[in-house]
Amino acid sequence: MKYSESEIHELKKIAATLRGDLIEMIPPGKVGHLGGSSSIMDVVAALYFKHMKVFKDPKDPKRDRCIFSKGHSVLAQYAAFVELGYVSHDDLHKVKTLDGTLQGHPDMDHTPGIEAVTGSLGQGLSVSLGMALGLRLDGSDSRVFCVVGDGEMNEGQIWEAAMAGAAYKADNLVAIIDFNGVQATDVSEKVMPVGQVGEKWKSFGWNVIEIDGHNMIEILDALDAAKACKGKPTAIIAHTVKGKGFTFAEGKAAYHNAALTESEYKEAQELVKKMKEDA
Amino acid sequence: MSEVVKMSMRKAYGEALVELGRENKKIVALEADLGKSTMSNMFGAEFPERYFQMGIAEANMISAAAGLALTGHIAFASTFAVFASGRPYDQIRSSVAIARLNVKICGSSAGLSDFGDGKTHQSVDDIAIMSVLPNMSVLSPADYWETKKMVKAMADIQGPCYIRVSRADAPVITDESDEFIFGKVRQMRDGKDAVVYATGFMVYQALEAAKKLEQEGIDVRVINVNTIKPLDTDGIIAAAKGMKAAVTVEEASIIGGMGSAVCDTLIAGPSETRIKTLKMGIIDRFGTSAQKYEELLAEYNLTPDDIVKKVKEALK
Missing domain, CATH: 3.40.50.970 (Thiamin diphosphate (ThDP)-binding fold, Pyr/PP domains)
Known part of the structure; x- marks a missing residue:
């Protein structure tokens, strides 16, 4: 096994901590994107705390880049930034406020660690591709990871980027699809079925890896396999559960962007506590 | 000629x-x-x-x-x-x-x-x-x-x-040695009766119109608004000083274009340059096919003769 039990254990603990940070950002009554932020949290833990080249200075030119094309789930990144020291714990309480550093959607001007402006869905993968091409042009070995929503694949621009990514053999680009099956208003199958997702990416010329997006070993193995793949970009289709970890919210569109009640908030805190113990 | x-x-x-x-x-x-x-x-x-x-x-x-x-x-x-x-x-x-x-x-x-x-x-x-x-x-x-x-x-x-x-x-209406200054309008021709603010291909049309007007005793200043944004508001106001009227001309919709920006500037400026200003451009209409560019400029009333007419109207 490539990763030791203690490494996996450590990452699981970090993921639990990040879910705790997430809850801190949305105290009772404050609306936030709980569902899509928690579905991608295990991937975020694996990226920022194991796989990616990450430095104390969030602008270090040698860093790998992570872009959330599904920008509404940026709370997951903010949680990682707190643990990396890019923003303070206090900043978490000021998310989406006038004097805060953490905007409702990713904004590189406001938040150290954010790489682009995203959130208008469909654009982040193209931005990531441009970064990947720019880094390659400069002879950099930094890589670009782009988190794409499964609902976001409704956007035509995703497929423009898929076509171009393969055409340019951008093997320093990895798209991670947070396949939680639920969009803003309903389950994806009802909103707009995307069909055979793996086949689609494969037919566009991408290296495709399907994983359980909550299994830390599978996540790390997929990221390593993406790194080893030359001549084409990789799409990791991470099958996830929307609201993962917060049982009352799991798989429900109602928690895509919602405010928790007092009792839900307490329950969420208890669940995080248990996650940390079980990790 | x-x-x-x-x-x-x-x-x-x-x-x-x-x-x-x-x-x-x-x-x-x-x-x-x-x-x-x-x-x-x-x-x-x-x-x-x-x-x-x-x-x-x-x-x-x-x-x-x-x-x-x-x-x-x-x-x-x-x-x-x-x-x-x-x-x-x-x-x-x-x-x-x-x-x-x-x-x-x-x-x-x-x-x-x-x-x-x-x-x-x-x-x-x-x-x-x-x-x-x-x-x-x-x-x-x-x-x-x-x-x-x-x-x-x-x-x-x-x-x-x-x-x-x-x-x-x-x-070609500028010289290789002319300097382009970002954010500054450029006077192409001086005059003392009216000012024409033009942009793009319309600068040439305005200069041609100015020649025709000169023959009729009307002296027109032509300003090339080459930077539309950020607009050189000081330059726009300065160019209107001493003028009796102004005309703006652009090969684009008259809604929200260069002419609108010039009008916004003049109306908010000092009273002496709050002069009558008429806008020329494409009047809330899409384009259409033609055999020649010149045909279209005529169809959309963007010829030197159209500018001549508009300047006279503004001076009335």
Whole structure:
């Protein structure tokens, strides 16, 4: 096994901590994107705390880049930034406020660690591709990871980027699809079925890896396999559960962007506590 | 009549890109299967590794240009003006303008200059929709030399820029040695009766109109509004001083364009320059196919004779 039990254990603990940070950002009554932020949290833990080249200075030119094309789930990144020291714990309480550093959607001007402006869905993968091409042009070995929503694949621009990514053999680009099956208003199958997702990416010329997006070993193995793949970009289709970890919210569109009640908030805190113990 | 020398503004664009590419390794260019028309392919021929053919996918081209800018490059993205402005509007807005990135967008075959292709390919709205974007600079060259100098200047301007380039071979009305100053209007001809603010190909039309008016004893000052945004409000007001009336003329919708910006400026300025101002442009209408560019300019009332009439009307 490539990763030791203690490494996996450590990452699981970090993921639990990040879910705790997430809850801190949305105290009772404050609306936030709980569902899509928690579905991608295990991937975020694996990226920022194991796989990616990450430095104390969030602008270090040698860093790998992570872009959330599904920008509404940026709370997951903010949680990682707190643990990396890019923003303070206090900043978490000021998310989406006038004097805060953490905007409702990713904004590189406001938040150290954010790489682009995203959130208008469909654009982040193209931005990531441009970064990947720019880094390659400069002879950099930094890589670009782009988190794409499964609902976001409704956007035509995703497929423009898929076509171009393969055409340019951008093997320093990895798209991670947070396949939680639920969009803003309903389950994806009802909103707009995307069909055979793996086949689609494969037919566009991408290296495709399907994983359980909550299994830390599978996540790390997929990221390593993406790194080893030359001549084409990789799409990791991470099958996830929307609201993962917060049982009352799991798989429900109602928690895509919602405010928790007092009792839900307490329950969420208890669940995080248990996650940390079980990790 | 003196001989009119015409030169291609598109060629000026391509040549300027190549010169920039030689001077600065950080210059990259992207196209969307129209590089032959925009002449950005001249850059591609010399710097293939820095030239990105993105296919007929303008949204992806603009966002990818943002990504290239985010890795420290100065990215020139070119296509027809309609496909460089309205079509990828939200990509320009979200990926580029909010982040103030060094993405330089060339809207080629602008205005009515793509005369044969008709309404889908003629940009009447690009000035308005680019101007409304915070952080965006909007440039509109009048001829070959001005195009060349503007494109070179764009590389040094921090943040996003839009340049509108005509498909027409435009009469050369500036000199190679003239300086282009970003954000400053340029007086092309002095006069004491009325001022005509013009932009792009319309600067030549205004100069022709001024000659005709001179024969009738009307002395017109012609101002080339080559930077539409940020607008040189001081220069606009200064040019209206002592004038009895003003006319604005642009090859674009009169709604939200250069003329609107000039009117906003004059009305908010000192009382002595709050003069009668009439706008000329495309009157809330799409384009249409024609056999010649000149036919379209006549159809849309943008000829020197139309400007003559409008100046007289303003002076009434």
